[in-house]
Amino acid sequence: MSAEPPALPVTFRPGRTRVVLMTAGVAIFVTITVIALLLEQLGPGERLSFVFTAALLAGVLFLLARVKVVADESGVTVQNITSRRRLEWAEIVQVNLRPGDPWVFLNLTDGTSLPALGIQPGIAKEHAIADARALRALVEDRAPRDLP
Structure with missing residues (x-):
């Protein structure tokens, strides 16, 4: 009762989960970066730390998606x-x-x-x-x- 094996090579990945994670990563990065640029009271170093944090969060989500x-x-x-x-x-x-x-x-x-x-x-x-x-x-x- 075993199934017919698929043709090789074949890649298995969680497609929907991958889309959700990558979309969330991009959305988080864009949102935090835009907020950092719009907050006038932030200095250049603080803005850079916001963007760095956004990139770090997006990077973790991209690692999960791979x-x-x-x-x-x-x-x-x-x-x-x-x-x-x-x-x-x-x-x-x-x-x-x-x-x-x-x-x-x-x-x-x-x-x-x-x-x-x-x-x-x-x-x-x-x-x-x-x-x-x-x-x-x-x-x-x-x-x-x-x-x-």
């Missing part, structure tokens, strides 16, 4: 907020997205579990479930398994 999971012929690359990890297909044992999970977890052959923030059910639950099933189908299709 998460993704990229699958290609040789394996999977998981780009989380500040880290990137490349996995061979054989390293992935299982793809999990249980009810209540904030994102997909990849169970690995070394006994650890790697969060894959690029597939998260936050705003678009059905899309995340479909993406998790597609990645699971790819793992089942590509990862070598010892059969008894």
Whole structure:
């Protein structure tokens, strides 16, 4: 009953969440910068600190928006907020997205579990479930398994 794997390469990312985060980042930056320029009682240093703070806040939102999971012929690359990890297909044992999970977890052959923030059910639950099933189908299709 496994799903048909998608064609490679394929990129999974939380599209709606990404749009919300990037839009909020731009809106925050523009709003704070305009306020800094309109407040006449602020000196140049204070205005600069407003703009710097706006850029910092926008930068954090852009970091949150860059998460993704990229699958290609040789394996999977998981780009989380500040880290990137490349996995061979054989390293992935299982793809999990249980009810209540904030994102997909990849169970690995070394006994650890790697969060894959690029597939998260936050705003678009059905899309995340479909993406998790597609990645699971790819793992089942590509990862070598010892059969008894």
